[in-house]
Amino acid sequence: MKVNGTDVEIPLSQQKDIQTVRKRRKKIVLGPYLWLLPSVLLIFTVVLYPIIELLITSVSDMSLSGLRKGFIGLENFKTLFKDATFIKVLKNTLIWTVAVVGISTVLSLGIASLLNQEFPGRRFVRATLIVPWAVSTIITAVIWKWILDFNYGTLNLMLSKLGIIEKNIYWLADPVLSFPLMIVVGIFVTIPFTSFIFLSGLQSIPSSLYESASVDGANSIKSFFYITLPQLKPALTVSTVLNTIYVFNSFPIIWAITKGDPINRTDLVTTYLYKLAFxxxxxxEAAAVSVISFILLLSFALFYLKLVTRKGD
Structure with missing residues (x-):
């Protein structure tokens, strides 16, 4: 038997032992991969294969029945960027994402700081806050649709009772009011998620840091900017990335309330994609919209994580 490239005479019994050890090592090496194989196959079937099909569809000429008629390169993308409606929808989506993520993050920081304090009924308030997030988004959207209804909406009723308005307002049909109201609904749905992420981050900050800061004469504002925010950076990173992906891909809120009307004023990429496809x-073109959305989200996630990592270094 050769050992390190040199012929060495080894008794037969020892040769069998060595072969047994080698077989066991091969089993140990292959074992984890065999356990991972079902998960890898599932990921390929559910995630990778649809992505590959999406990419192929985005550069293909598709029939009305959804069959490929041939390769056309980037024509679908060119058609989209020549369409004024798509440019409007893309701007809507960017404004929607920045507004909902930004405002909900600021508000959630304040809410999480409040919920981190000791006060009577804190458990009840925490449980109440999570309700809008725990309930299905489509149910929340339908409730808001009725709140904003012209004839039966509680918003018009309340404003009328308070004497603020004299006649009912078409909240959802007004091009000026409809989109800002959709942003308000998006913020309402998002706040519970971000608040609890920040709350978990606040509870992990040692109280000794604040005690040391107070001894050194730091007030609450300085403690917030020099202790709380740096310690919350991991929570802020997770919240911003996940929330951006979630908000950018939001479909139920817009579709259940306005369906993108009036005149595509409240359309987002997801609702516009749905209209193109179905x-x-x-x-x-719908597949091309999906590819553009994927590229935008991937670019943001990579840029933001690189920015956060660089600041951390």
């Missing part, structure tokens, strides 16, 4: 049967 109402206008433009599968190639």
């Amino acid at each position: 109402q206008e049967n433009k599968m190639g």
Whole structure:
């Protein structure tokens, strides 16, 4: 038997022992991969294969029945960027994402700081806060649709009782009011998620840091900027990335309340994609919209994580 490239005479019994050890090592090496194989196959089937199909569809000429007629390169993308409606929808989506994520993050920091304090009924307030997030988004959206209804909405009723308005307002049909109201609904749905992420981060900050800061003469504002925010950086990173992806891909809120009306004023990329694919049967352009959305989200996530990591270093 060769050992390190040199012929060495080894008794037969020892040779069998060595072969047994080698077989066991091979089993140990292959064992974890065999356990991972079902998960890898599932990921390929559910995630990777649809992505590959999406990319192929985005550069193909698709029939009305959804069949590929041939390769057309980037024509679907060119058609989209020549469409004024798509440019408007893309701007809507960017404004929607920045506004909802930014405002909900600021408000959630204040709410989480409040919930981190000791006060009577704190458990009840925490449980109440999570309700809008725990309830299905489509149910919340439908409730808001009725709140904003012209004839039966409670918002018009309350404002009328308070004497603020004399006649009912078309909240959802007004091009000026509809989109800001959708942002308000998005913030309402998002706040519980971000608040509890920040609350978990606040509870992990040692109280000794604040005690040391107070001894050194730091007030609450300095403690917030020099202790709380730096310690919350991991929570802020997770919240910002996940919340941006979630808000950017939001579909139920807009579709349940306005369906993108009036005149595409409240359309987002997701609702516009749905209309292209299932109402206008433009599968190639719809796939191109999905690819553009994926590139935008991936670019943001990589840029933000690199920025946060660099600041941390």
